[in-house]
Amino acid sequence: MKVLLLKDPKEGGLGSDPYVQEFASLGLQATLIPILSFEFISLQDLSKKLSHPEVYGGLIFTSPRAVDAVMLCLGEKAISEEWNNNSLKERWNEKSIYVVGKSTANLVKEIGLATQGEDTGNAEKLAEYICNKESSNSLPLLFPCGTLKREILPKYLKENSTY
DSSP states (O other), X not given: OEEEEOSOOOTTOOSOOHHHHHHHHTTOEEEEOOOOOOOOOOHHHHHHHHTOGGGOSEEEEOSHHHHHHHHHHHTSHHHHHHHHXXXXXXXXXXXXXXXXXXXXXXXXXHTTOOOBOTXXXXXXXXXXXXXXXXXXXXXXXXXXXXXXOOSHHHHHHHHTTOO
């Protein structure tokens, strides 16, 4: 039997998608059909912000797509050299790097950043975690995200003077 999965392939492209593997273990042939298309916008603005970690208290990643945007920025020559000689990467690693989920955490680790909060599981629990770690007079956190993001995390952080 064949199964059509309406989802993008596993982020990172390493190995087979876990859903495809699970269906295969049950004797089913799964095919992935990507359902969304998008384009990154404001990468130039994100690059500028990534170049100035001193302005931020840390980073928040709630999706692999946000990490992809940062990876694209890091591919630009100007920022890439500074990142790869470790000075920019080290300055970000002195800050808190918050993530939701293990797949997002793994991608963030691939670019050389240490993560925390990956076991929180969702935006609301991550927001609580961040509020327990950050003080109200901390520098703002950089939160690369798309226009379709849910407002749970920003709303919670604003209500607790952390964003």
